[in-house]
Amino acid sequence: MFGEILHQVRMQKPHIHCITNYVTANDCANIVLASGGSPIMAESPEESAEITALCNGLLLNTGVLHPDKLSAMRKSGKTANQLHHPVILDPVGAGASRFRTDSVNILLQEIHFDVIRANLSEIKALFCGEKVSHGVDAVSSDSITEKNLPEIISLIQSIAGKLNTVIAVTGQTDIIADKNRAFCIKNGCSMMKTVTGTGCQLSALTAVFITANPDNMTEAAAAAACVMGVCGEIALEHLKPYEGNASFRNRIIDAVCRLDAETLEQKANYQIF
Amino acid sequence: MFGEILHQVRMQKPHIHCITNYVTANDCANIVLASGGSPIMAESPEESAEITALCNGLLLNTGVLHPDKLSAMRKSGKTANQLHHPVILDPVGAGASRFRTDSVNILLQEIHFDVIRANLSEIKALFCGEKVSHGVDAVSSDSITEKNLPEIISLIQSIAGKLNTVIAVTGQTDIIADKNRAFCIKNGCSMMKTVTGTGCQLSALTAVFITANPDNMTEAAAAAACVMGVCGEIALEHLKPYEGNASFRNRIIDAVCRLDAETLEQKANYQIF
């Protein structure tokens, strides 16, 4: 299944308008290219809606947010909704400041998102009113384990149902769920946490995947998470003993660039609930 | 010829003020350093003219443009013109939005550019009134082929003549032309399109090359395009089967860092018309 979704990405080469943050923008652009898509970054309110209209899909990532960028996101999100372009939200830092949380809530009120990709702390801050104590990474009490998996799936599906969206929560196990189904992806490795912006990169990749597979967004978002995990594993295989997180970062993107449908199907490790 | 131009770059180590975009700024800075130059990024209108005056050359790249950055570009461009510093324009995204096109036109009216480096879609949007349909990359109908080469050279030389500038249009074949001469560079490889910002990087490299060779700007811009292509070829030679666009990106910059005049002369593949 994921192989066919990857195949569609390679065939359709979707153009993705990315309104994202400067810390990880270069990696996001390169992972979009690695997957077969084409990234366009533009974040001035003066032009964002026009750029959105030129593209096939839209990514809104709230890292290093400022008010002008928020304005651009609102314009682009509405345009994408009008044009029925797939739209994904990565609410980086939601819960970490009032400005960030309020901004994400404005986006959620004005724009319909096809996918929301976040860590569990961000999801809880946005939809369960919990306070965040530790910046942009999920706190350890928000890890997804075998034990709390059923409970978290249930929480996510309930939110997904209310918003009529797909929610992708990533951690040691990734959960990608709509109101009816949940994919639990077990690919990946712990070293991915030592690279800045693997979450941002996955959101960019997800934007490509859902845009190339608009009729199967849940599977497409799950496939993107699986690709990221599989490519983390491949990257680790090629890592030399003296190489660390910087080389690992490059090798993940390299692996996305080289990945074929057969390898993906073979290495994919997931369950559907 | 190109060897001597590279030699001048290595000797003179020009300081380049870069007003550019955050997606590719790190790669641009590293390729400037790889070539022997020294990059300085500053884009506040409060200081841009002063920074320009401290440097030897100026690069204006309109990627991820916003109004404040445009103001900085106008001040820096005028300062550079007054001081007779070489100035290069990379009109990223011209034609993709009204704001981007209008902004580039303001720059073209107020500032004399020694070199304009762009893809063919951007050139046509700016100087032939054509509409862009696909974001920041050249559309495939704007590829440069053997068949349309004479026609495109003629178009570029006519624009170069009107603006009294050098125009560098890059694609599978690169054309670098002033009103009298055109260099057609055939170095490079298709994988370069899978790396974000190779165009931005070439513009930064061109800024270094023309600044170190102010009396031979056409040759210098052609040499920069040739260096980029040759280094793409060298990078490909060193790429392992499991490496993709992220490693390739590093290896291009690595190759610029290691390139000597002799290798450049030997691998250069171009014609002059």
Next chain:
Amino acid sequence: MFGEILHQVRMQKPHIHCITNYVTANDCANIVLASGGSPIMAESPEESAEITALCNGLLLNTGVLHPDKLSAMRKSGKTANQLHHPVILDPVGAGASRFRTDSVNILLQEIHFDVIRANLSEIKALFCGEKVSHGVDAVSSDSITEKNLPEIISLIQSIAGKLNTVIAVTGQTDIIADKNRAFCIKNGCSMMKTVTGTGCQLSALTAVFITANPDNMTEAAAAAACVMGVCGEIALEHLKPYEGNASFRNRIIDAVCRLDAETLEQKANYQIF
């Protein structure tokens, strides 16, 4: 001594709020992660103080400065001082423009910095009223040599005493001094100058080190400089003949990621005055 300081970093995994520049932000984030810390970038005045309060330490880097970012820095710096979080300043470009110099002086007046890390040209521009002639890098007359070492140590200690801070001046020899002691670090290699942002990266690393070792900030800042130098040496050992500054950049961060206390102690090359 430096081994124990590194050990504390690995154990405590401090969260660092970085207000920095887009050219080197990705590398700064990855070197913080490589050391064991966790970076958070946020620079909107709307949220900067809240983000600072969530973290354990604060880095202010004035590269690509603009007025909004300066406002965020002022708010975050005051908050960090109130909360007794370690704060480090990297006055990138001080002396290169009036805006940059004035902005840094505002920060120095309003905020107490535990460490100021800069090159000698920036220190002289800020505290000796000297004019800068060459952008963001130290001019060659500001190199630290065997001959001028005693004089420079004396200058730095006098400034450190007046400001009650630690000053870390980096160059071929790094000097890290408070009013009582000076560490002279001789690790590193000349190729580090060919990578953009090694100074920014060292400042980010120093932020992690002083935050994890708040009772020994001078040693911690010296240890960070030593780690950077040692990792430059290790990176060079692993560099292949065809690799240049881009691969070298990755290998420095890789080496930080892999470094253990024993190797650090063994390779550390420094004197205390």
